[in-house]
Amino acid sequence: MDKTVLITGSSRGIGKETALYLAKNGYDIVLHCNSNIKNAEETAALIHECGRRTRILQFNIADREQCKKILTDDIKTHGIYYGVILNAGIAKDNVFPAMEDNEWDDVINTNLNGFYNVLKPIVMPMISARIKGRIITMSSVSGLAGNRGQVNYSASKAGIIGATKSLALELAKRGITVNCVAPGVIETDMTQDLPAEEVKKIIPMKRFGQAKEVASLINYLMSQDATYITGQVISVNGGLYL
DSSP states (O other): OOEEEEETTOSSHHHHHHHHHHHHTTEEEEEEESSOHHHHHHHHHHHHHTTOOEEEEEOOTTOHHHHHHHHHHHHHHHOOOSEEEEOOOOOOOOOGGGOOHHHHHHHIIIIIHHHHHHHHHHHHHHHHTTOOOEEEEEOOHHHHHOOTTOHHHHHHHHHHHHHHHHHHHHHGGGTOEEEEEEEOSBOSTTSTTSOHHHHHHTSTTSSOBOHHHHHHHHHHHHSGGGTTOOSOEEEESTTTTO
């Protein structure tokens, strides 16, 4: 049976790499973007080259009504997803005394409220279809250990961990696993402006991670080999803050 996976924030970075990795491993992919439709279309073309089906949904995960309408319509048209990967998120870093209200609100509304906004229209149809599916959320090393200048981001990513663990308990009897992946410093366009040599000094492995290293873990958690793994937070961080 073909299995379809929805990946939010899949037009670039870890989301794009995960979409391609899963496509190469036999999954059909529902791509998502907020504004960069061109990148999403380029990713879709690469998925087609893998011989898999794909389509693109465009919406803002911070917009509850928009999420509900687009996801509900997509499920009615194409059926429920086997897996959902909540990868989309934003960062607006600033030291707390200088943090603006919108920097706090935008990050919480996108990263944490996005968890609710995306999953709420999906979970009940997944239960009703009796699909023993997979839900994977994305936290961060900042959600586990905190980080200077990221009180807002760390709060949102720590909240995702708590929500993931609670949802895992609720869905376990349905055979739906819910796990969280917490990347460290991964080489993407979001980290390209970091002082690389300085950052590497605090990473025990002395290098940035690769998006493929995160994608391969997600691929495992999606597989039948991971049926008994749920409610877990798994870090991909080269030993950072362990």
